[in-house]
Amino acid sequence: MAGPAKKRAVIEKQSSGSSDGKASSGHDGATQRSSPKSIPRLDGNRDPTIGRGIAPIEYSRTNDLKNISEFLGMKGWYAARGLQLPDSLPARPAQFNNLGKECTLTLNTFNVLQAPTTKVYQYDVGWGSETDSSKRALVKKIWDSKAVKSALGEPENLWIYDGNKLAWSGIRVERDEARIRVDLDQEENEALQAAGRPLRAIRPGKENKHMVFVKLTRQVDFAHLNAFLNGQASWSADCIDTINFLDHVLREEPSRKYTQIKKSFFQRGEQRFDLGGGIEAFKGVFSSLRPVLNDKFQKxxxxxxxxxxxxxxxxxxxxxxxxxxxxCNTPQFQTKFREAKKDWRHSLLRKDLGRYKRVGVTAVHVKNNPTQWTIEEFVGMDCHEAKFPDPDNPAIQVSVHDYFEKKYNLTPTSGVPVIKMTKKIRKAPVYIPLDYLRIDPNQRYNSKLSDRQTSEMIKFAVTLPKQRWEAVEHGIKLLNWNNDRYLNHYGIKVSNRPATIKARVLSSPIVQFAGSGPSSTIQPRDLLAGRWRLDGKKFIQGNTRELLSWGVCAIATPRGGLNQQQVTAFVQNFIKIYEGHGGRINPKFNKMPHIMQGNLARGGDMIADAFNQTGNKFQLRPTFLMFIVNDRNIEVYRRIKKSCDCRYGIVSQVLQSKHVERNQAQYISNVCMKVNAKLGGATCFTKSTTMPKVAPTHITIPTMVIGADVSHPAPGSGSDAAASYAAITMSIDATFTRYLAECNTNGNRVEMVTSQNIEQHLGNMAKKWIQRIGRGHPPKRVLYIRDGVSEGQYAAVLAEEVRDMKECFQKLGCKEIPKFTVVIAGKRHHIRFFPGPGAGDRNGNPLPGTLVETGCTHPFEFDWYMCSHVAIKGTARPIHYQCILNEGEWLGPEIQQFIFEHSYQYIRSTTPVSLHPAVYYAHLAADRSRAHENVSPVSSGKKEARAEPKPQSSTGSSKAKVEIQPLIPLSNAGGLMEAMWFV
Structure with missing residues (x-):
């Protein structure tokens, strides 16, 4: 293994402004220990103003990490931070998986045929003290100014700029540094004069003048990158800089022609699709460069x-x-505003209007001279109440209404909020009535979509493989590599032919139900089709908690609800079908539950009524409650779950009345799977015919599977103070079918599961595993599957989460710590498989078990892409798995087959699923845990359980401390924590 990466600080002179490379952290020890610290999220924060002393790029500095391209692999990120590569990092196995059948796939990857043939120099860009370099639009405007272009010799010399600190060119500037003065006011007035528009008045002392420093730091080293790809050199900052340059060259021309959002480009004039609510969608093209082991087995x-x-x-x-x-119409909006003004700061209207923050608008109140602004916020004042110093007499405050009426002969609408802009004039806020503002085109909508908008977006985005491939080909035409002047200038050539590879379709396992004969297994053709029915099948494990004291609550609303006869008919059918699947219902009370009507207006008391009435009827603590609701109201759902989970400790099932009314057998069978799992049962097991051949000792090694996921608040207003949720799951049987899950808040946007959560929740579950499965002994090995972390966080998973997990086992008194194997499961990528004719399913998607190890994988590290499911709609998205630690010495084919086979025993589905169930359950649990927030309910419910506030701290790399309350703990009065309450 290579030694420490060569740090830029050794090669280049550091300025006094360099940082020490330590990530910021504000944890107080309750949530995360101070060392080592998590790498902060790459959230787009810009470097502070550098001034005259230009600090060269040093990737070990936190602020410079955002300059790194993605897909460098774990070694690349270690090298970027100047850290020594760990000996434990698994390399790609010497041989590829040869299990199953071979198939041919086309990938949406296009090989780079030729790297630059000319010299390329890298420059660091700095700004004078008068420039706020955090303002991306200002920086871009300065860089694109005539003064900068002229000084740098454009357009003859084509420069590449990353919009932040780095620039590249094929020329070497005189004295290796350029100092360029830019007067944006002068250039703007020259443009206005040429257009025949009024000139902009420039006030003394308020000139828009800037100084740009462009300093040579190095020559891009293509030879070092080639040596790395050939296995002759290790990762270094040189390699990273080179890949970064190539990635930016590929993006430069498209970014000038299309609207750019990160690595995606949207053509102006594309057909829009209306999502409703003033939002629209349209398609673009995503493009990203990465080092790979290509289709010809070349790095x-x-x-x-x-x-x-x-x-x-x-x-x-x-x-x-x-x-x-x-x-709503204008009068209705005025009414909303009038009510919200009573407590504007805490009003829902103010929060909802927050989605307009940072939206660019054009003011059109001055004809023939529109001006552009950026919205800061809607204020709690209308045009009569909002005032500012009168420009003609600054000692007098003038209202927005009077100013517009006097100055422009316009009468703004009263009773609606005025808009405060980000820019100030004479140090005073700028207010503009919404009547005269127009939203500028091609601005991304960053807030969470509504349920209706999400539904419309899915309709727009979901396309079958044939249509998706046509869209990829359209994207290739838009990118137009052959005629890209920047690619041609630097001598880069990209193939227009996609990579075609030889993949494997792994063998499906035997899916085993109870009993014997044909009905006890799934037919091979159904396994390959990725879907089967439960008709005539008994669950491999019936409910261990026999149903005796249980109730059904049909919730009535003013709009109506189901009558007693409809509910009784459904319950009778449910009993018949559940028992047909092997469910156990005590006949003491004729098997029927207590059926009652619920009143939503009673809030939490409604759940109390259901619990108490059921218990009184059977003279026994209820085991299970079923609620029938009239729609998909998330607040009602969470109210039910909060009471059942946190107050009564009872498993529950929520059903929609439209499905209950239809009373269809297939729907009821699906409900039975969930109910059976919550009551201690299991749907099916998988029996492998492959694993005994690949790893004969596999079944004899005591193994625990752990899954984890951290979900973050949706972007938009309020998300900077909202909680993230961490969920940890753990297998609790020898067949890895049933799982325990525990959740809690995880600070605000903290990606690593905190030490406190691991110690408290993993420790609690590990005790149960040791007692039940290990019979007093810990597992020999642990397979930890982690979801949702970026490449830059892989090292932190090992340094923090795995470290804490091992310490957790130590605190439990384990003399021998389990051997950890850590696999990252990623969904947020753009790799897709396109099978050849006859090689896919009926929609043209890959078959379940399709495994890809070349064409899009890392040149040296142990990763693979697997499509284990069948996409019902659209194009299947494979999961990217990367093994970053393998103390358990899993063989490549062993771990790949293990993950694939377990996708068939997801406890609430009659299909294989895309992710390993341990991670899937963590998703479900994290989402469900939002119902356990320690906040007051929306309506009544005065008896709701509330925990004593024990704030968890959270920090990000650039924001103040946020206090996050822990969740209300689950009540284990009815053994809820032993149940799969989250399915």
């Missing part, structure tokens, strides 16, 4: 091209947009 570079689906604000009058967003 090289390739470009991943895919469809990008973007959501944008509709370009229209701001007033019309607000009417669409709030689905």
């Amino acid at each position: 090289t570079l390739t470009v991943n091209v895919d469809v990008a689906n973007g959501t944008f604000w509709r370009a229209q009058d701001l007033g019309r947009s607000i009417v669409q967003v709030f689905n």
